[in-house]
Amino acid sequence: MLAETIxxxxxxxxxxxxxxxxxxxRWRAATRIFAYALVPVALVMTGLVEWVSQIVFDPVVWAGFGLLGLAWLxxxxxxxxxxxxxxxxxxEESGGRKAARGGSGAPAVAPGASAPSLGSGARQGGRPASAAPPADDFSDIEAILKKHGI
Structure with a gap:
C-alpha cells in the first residue's frame, strides 16, 4: 500500500x-516528462510494484538470498x-586424479624440462656472451609469416 502511494x-x-x-x-521536454510520469502509475496498475514490495519486505525472501550468498561463498x-x-x-585429491598423474607427490609441469642454468649471462673475456647470431633471432618469426603467406 505504501509503495503504491509513493x-x-x-x-x-x-x-x-x-x-x-x-x-x-517547451513541448518536447513536456512530452518526455509526461511519459516518465506515467511509468510509476503503469507499474502499480500492472501489479509489478506489489510483487516487488512483497519480495523486498518479506524476511523469508531475504533469508533465502542470505543462504544463496552463503552457498556461493x-x-x-x-x-x-x-x-x-x-x-x-x-x-586432497581423489584416487582417480592421483592414479592419472602416476602416483607421484607433486605434479610435473614439463617432465622433460631441465632446470634453467644461471651462468648463461656470464662474461667471457670482458664481453657478454652472445647466444646466437642476429640472423637466427627472427628465423622463427619468418617461418610463421611464410606459413601464413605474409
Missing part, C-alpha cells in the same frame, strides 16, 4: 512538472583452497 505521488509530481514545462512552451572458498592445494602439491 508511486502515485511521484507520478502526480511528474505530471505537474510536465504541465509547467508545457506552459513554458562456500563454493568460492573451496575452489580457492583447491587451487592453493594443487599449487603446493599437498592437495
Amino acid at each position: 508511486c502515485s505521488a511521484a507520478s502526480a509530481a511528474g505530471l505537474g512538472i510536465a504541465a509547467l514545462t508545457a506552459y513554458r512552451r 562456500l563454493l568460492a572458498a573451496t575452489r580457492l583452497a583447491e587451487r592453493r592445494a594443487v599449487r603446493s602439491g599437498s592437495g
